[in-house]
Amino acid sequence: MQTEPQPPKGAPDEQAQSHVLDMIGTAAKSLQEPVEKTDCKIETCALNFYYGDFQALHNVSLHIPARRITAIIGASGSGKSTYLRVLNRMTDRTPHTRVEGEIKLNGQNIFDQGINTIELRKRVGMVFQKPNPFPKSIYDNVAHGPRVHGVKDRQTLTELVEKCLTQAALWDEVKDILKTPATALSAGQQQRLCIARAFAVEPEVILMDEPCSALDPISTRKIEELMLELRQTYTIVIVTHSLQQAARASDFTAVFMMNDQRGGELVEFGTTRQVFTQPQHHQTKEYVAGDFG
Numbered sequence: 427m428q429t430e431p432q433p434p435k436g437a438p439d440e441q442a443q444s445h446v447l448d449m450i451g452t453a454a455k456s457l458q459e460p461v462e463k464t465d466c467k468i469e470t471c472a473l474n475f476y477y478g479d480f481q482a483l484h485n486v487s488l489h490i491p492a493r494r495i496t497a498i499i500g501a502s503g504s505g506k507s508t509y510l511r512v513l514n515r516m517t518d519r520t521p522h523t524r525v526e527g528e529i530k531l532n533g534q535n536i537f538d539q540g541i542n543t544i545e546l547r548k549r550v551g552m553v554f555q556k557p558n559p560f561p562k563s564i565y566d567n568v569a570h571g572p573r574v575h576g577v578k579d580r581q582t583l584t585e586l587v588e589k590c591l592t593q594a595a596l597w598d599e600v601k602d603i604l605k606t607p608a609t610a611l612s613a614g615q616q617q618r619l620c621i622a623r624a625f626a627v628e629p630e631v632i633l634m635d636e637p638c639s640a641l642d643p644i645s646t647r648k649i650e651e652l653m654l655e656l657r658q659t660y661t662i663v664i665v666t667h668s669l670q671q672a673a674r675a676s677d678f679t680a681v682f683m684m685n686d687q688r689g690g691e692l693v694e695f696g697t698t699r700q701v702f703t704q705p706q707h708h709q710t711k712e713y714v715a716g717d718f719g
């Protein structure tokens with residue numbers, strides 16, 4: 427009986443790796459740069475989360491590095507959005523939910539008694555999938571948060587609005603139309619406005635849940651460039667269904683998958699380069715290969 431010549435051991439993996447790097451294209455360069463470890467900004471320990479009787483997150487333990495971009499990828503329904511929303515206790519607003527475990531922000535458990543959730547959400551801001559500007563002017567969208575938190579001086583507000591819009595790479599496009607309703611902007615501009623609004627209260631962490639899924643490639647690229655600039659100062663956690671986006675615009679990657687009870691769990695965490703080129707878990711391998719293969 428004739429047998430097919432066998433490739434040398436390890437070769438398919440190497441081929442797959444170089445294929446992934448080819449597919450990532452320009453991102454391969456940033457993937458090859460070593461990522462410096464920083465201190466931990468958010469420490470999640472043995473987190474369980476329930477919607478009623480349904481357990482959506484199982485025993486998630488994850489350390490999110492400070493001033494870096496962490497991407498969360500993985501199967502639909504694996505609890506990525508839920509995890510993101512627990513990080514600033516947005517899930518408190520959903521009735522019949524329950525959480526077990528700990529999430530420490532700079533070492534303090536966010537579930538401790540006496541934690542003010544308004545203050546928490548000021549420190550841990552959020553940008554949603556669909557741009558959701560307030561039905562107000564561009565200026566008032568950005569000024570809203572600072573006003574709520576007590577900034578009254580016009581000059582200070584105006585300077586802050588300019589600074590945040592500049593940070594969000596939107597200033598040049600809107601500086602002459604600040605009084606125009608935000609809803610008149612394009613979707614890509616609206617999403618950058620929402621990012622500017624999130625920055626206006628000077629958060630420490632920005633959570634983004636598929637922020638580019640409603641945007642065209644040019645707006646998407648602008649937001650990715652923006653994230654790469656902002657990570658000098660902020661800790662960014664982004665859920666994305668685009669592996670290319672995770673590869674292009676993140677330092678670390680966490681992979682969530684569904685277990686046999688259809689609940690979500692963390693299967694892998696590492697530098698983005700490691701997760702994409704040397705995935706440790708078979709589900710990560712399949713997931714990455716499925717998209718890039």
Ligand SMILES: Nc1ncnc2c1ncn2[C@@H]1O[C@H](COP(=O)(O)OP(=O)(O)O)[C@@H](O)[C@H]1O
Nearest residue numbers: 477482501502503504505506507508509520690
């Ligand atoms: N408000 C809710 N009430 C009940 N179940 C929910 C709610 N939100 C999400 N779920 C369920 O929790 C699981 C995880 O959802 P989600 O966090 O949105 O996953 P992902 O973002 O990874 O697609 C899914 O099974 C979803 O149906």
Ligand SMILES: [Mg+2]
Nearest residue numbers: 506507508665
């Ligand atoms: Mg989601």
